[in-house]
Amino acid sequence: MTECKRxxxxxxxxxxxxxxxxxMAAIETPEVLPDIKKETGTDPRDQLDAGYLVICWNDPVxxxxxxTHVFQTVFGWSRTKATKHMREVHEQGKSVLIRESMExxxxxxxxxxxxxxxxxxxxxxx
Amino acid sequence: MKVLRVQxxxxxxxxSSTADGKSWAEFELAKEEHILLWHLLQQYPLVPPRHxxxxxxxxxxxxxxxxxxxxxxxxxxxxxRKVELMLKEAGRFLAIPDTENLRVTFTFGELDWLLQICNDxxxxxxxxxxxxxxxxxxxxxxxxxxxxxxxxxxVSGFFEMQFIRAxxxxxAAGAEDGGDDLE
Numbered sequence: 649m650t651e652c653k654r655x656x657x658x659x660x661x662x663x664x665x666x667x668x669x670x671x672m673a674a675i676e677t678p679e680v681l682p683d684i685k686k687e688t689g690t691d692p693r694d695q696l697d698a699g700y701l702v703i704c705w706n707d708p709v710x711x712x713x714x715x716t717h718v719f720q721t722v723f724g725w726s727r728t729k730a731t732k733h734m735r736e737v738h739e740q741g742k743s744v745l746i747r748e749s750m751e752x753x754x755x756x757x758x759x760x761x762x763x764x765x766x767x768x769x770x771x772x773x774x
Numbered sequence: 775m776k777v778l779r780v781q782x783x784x785x786x787x788x789x790s791s792t793a794d795g796k797s798w799a800e801f802e803l804a805k806e807e808h809i810l811l812w813h814l815l816q817q818y819p820l821v822p823p824r825h826x827x828x829x830x831x832x833x834x835x836x837x838x839x840x841x842x843x844x845x846x847x848x849x850x851x852x853x854x855r856k857v858e859l860m861l862k863e864a865g866r867f868l869a870i871p872d873t874e875n876l877r878v879t880f881t882f883g884e885l886d887w888l889l890q891i892c893n894d895x896x897x898x899x900x901x902x903x904x905x906x907x908x909x910x911x912x913x914x915x916x917x918x919x920x921x922x923x924x925x926x927x928x929v930s931g932f933f934e935m936q937f938i939r940a941x942x943x944x945x946a947a948g949a950e951d952g953g954d955d956l957e
Contacts, residue, residue, distance in 0.1 A: 708908055709900040711931060714893060717938050721886065754828070758842060761826045762849065763890050764897045768829050 700753035705766040775803040797882040799940035820898020892930040899926035
């Protein structure tokens with residue numbers, strides 16, 4: 649995240665109103681209305697809503713000990729919990745690892761994919 | 775290849791041991807294993823960027839998917855540079871007197887990173903083979919590409935096991951729950 653030094657360090661001298669007000673009324677400028685664009689992006693509420701599931705899918709090539717290790721590393725889980733989820737992946741084809749907001753779910757998917765695990769995030773239907 | 779010594783600072787502090795740079799593991803490896811590792815790492819990366827999907831049904835997340843691929847691409851470029859530096863680094867692998875073996879020390883952070891590299895090579899090789907069922911050994915005779923990728927898979931799996939063993943204090947995680955079985 650880039651720090652905005654310009655805004656954070658700028659100080660205004662509020663006594664010197666003249667800089668901002670003098671002559672403004674005298675200038676005629678055409679009224680420009682902002683374009684109204686329809687918001688097509690994701691609703692910010694979606695990003696905060698813990699309605700995303702991080703799922704790990706079975707990939708027969710990954711070693712069981714490797715998957716367990718990655719779960720421990722990424723989520724900070726105990727070996728018992730990590731092994732339980734690894735077993736689910738192995739035996740049921742997938743395991744829901746965590747339910748999170750969109751932003752955090754993306755983060756975890758990215759972390760798991762760094763280790764080449766087959767992980768995705770899905771909107772929780774509930 | 776064997777783990778000679780492990781220093782894990784997490785046992786005292788309880789903090790993550792891969793990030794602090796104070797935890798390390800020392801390995802002894804045969805000359806041939808060193809050559810294998812060198813040849814293996816040179817092939818990184820093998821997994822195509824489009825292989826990783828953010829979502830299985832997220833058609834509306836194409837922008838996010840592109841961001842993910844971009845981030846993965848950047849990470850791989852950085853990893854590739856690190857691999858090249860490591861392979862060129864003088865004094866990383868030290869000869870053990872009176873033997874043909876070598877000694878090498880990796881921090882836990884490096885081991886975690888090497889695991890990511892090795893698994894990329896393992897998964898990438900498997901994909902290059904057409905994602906086959908691993909219970910059946912493919913026909914290798916007269917098929918150099920198949921042999922190369924199959925060999926990569928086996929060798930990267932071997933190194934992964936050694937690195938995990940070291941990261942978990944000499945005992946592979948979940949060894950009692952499935953050994954080196956596949957997922």
